[in-house]
Amino acid sequence: MIFGVSSCSDLQKESSNSACNTALDNQDFDTAISVCTSSKGKGDAYMGKGGFNITNLLNNSGGETTPSYIANKDSKFGTVDSNASKVLYIIGTAQSQVSSASTRATNIQNAKNAFDNASSNFSGIISSDKDAALMYTFANVFAMQLGQVIFYDSLDYACEQIACSDNYTDASNTELVNYDGYIFPEDQMAKRNTYGTNVDTSAKLTCSGLDKTITYITRITDGLTKSGSSTSGSSTSIISDSKTAVCASFTTLYNLCSTDACRTACTTSGC
Numbered sequence: 001m002i003f004g005v006s007s008c009s010d011l012q013k014e015s016s017n018s019a020c021n022t023a024l025d026n027q028d029f030d031t032a033i034s035v036c037t038s039s040k041g042k043g044d045a046y047m048g049k050g051g052f053n054i055t056n057l058l059n060n061s062g063g064e065t066t067p068s069y070i071a072n073k074d075s076k077f078g079t080v081d082s083n084a085s086k087v088l089y090i091i092g093t094a095q096s097q098v099s100s101a102s103t104r105a106t107n108i109q110n111a112k113n114a115f116d117n118a119s120s121n122f123s124g125i126i127s128s129d130k131d132a133a134l135m136y137t138f139a140n141v142f143a144m145q146l147g148q149v150i151f152y153d154s155l156d157y158a159c160e161q162i163a164c165s166d167n168y169t170d171a172s173n174t175e176l177v178n179y180d181g182y183i184f185p186e187d188q189m190a191k192r193n194t195y196g197t198n199v200d201t202s203a204k205l206t207c208s209g210l211d212k213t214i215t216y217i218t219r220i221t222d223g224l225t226k227s228g229s230s231t232s233g234s235s236t237s238i239i240s241d242s243k244t245a246v247c248a249s250f251t252t253l254y255n256l257c258s259t260d261a262c263r264t265a266c267t268t269s270g271c
Helices: 018-025 029-035 039-050 054-060 083-090 101-125 130-152 185-193 199-209 211-227 237-256 260-265
Strands: none
Touching: 018 029, 018 039, 029 039, 039 101, 039 130, 054 083, 083 130, 083 237, 101 130, 130 185, 130 211, 130 237, 185 199, 199 211, 199 237, 199 260, 211 237, 237 260
């Protein structure tokens, strides 16, 4: 087992603050956020508010059973990236758990905010606390993937060409349902189309729109190094799988670039 963070509870304990420990034990995360005073305690409170705990991770890291609309997708669509859908399932807001796309959208934004706050609280102690470093890594993986959903999985159409002359609407293609975490190359192409039909310009602006993702990649690499954890286990493979998929998308965008400005925008040292 790679986790040294759980004892009786799913989350760590702030030994000097019984009110914090009680709130964490009771999963009263709003109270924990207000009463926990240590970086570790407050970080764990935000992780819980985002929907993360060790039990959820261990039980649900494989993700939901692939929905029929994805398993039986139209052959015109490319290979789907399902890593974000696994994150949604772990935090309890996958398509099979929450049927309303608009509710999922709200949940995703709220959870991302919580994981960003968790990352901020853990960041100062990851050099001295391996457990905190691992939680920091997960916080950034989850925030990054939720950001991918917000960025790529919110349009009402997808397409195969930058001009989007081959427009596939969500209404006519159920596999394109919004905020389910299943991201097709056609979803990514449609997002690039929102920045115009010039290949270099659209690639550069897409990468600029993903600048936070570049930051997440760097943090994930740093957190994983400081935690000393392996990503070969079933519960931690989502870290390496997420990083690999996102880095591959940056490589694709980088290879489209014809200018130094575009290449700079699409470069991340963490990949």
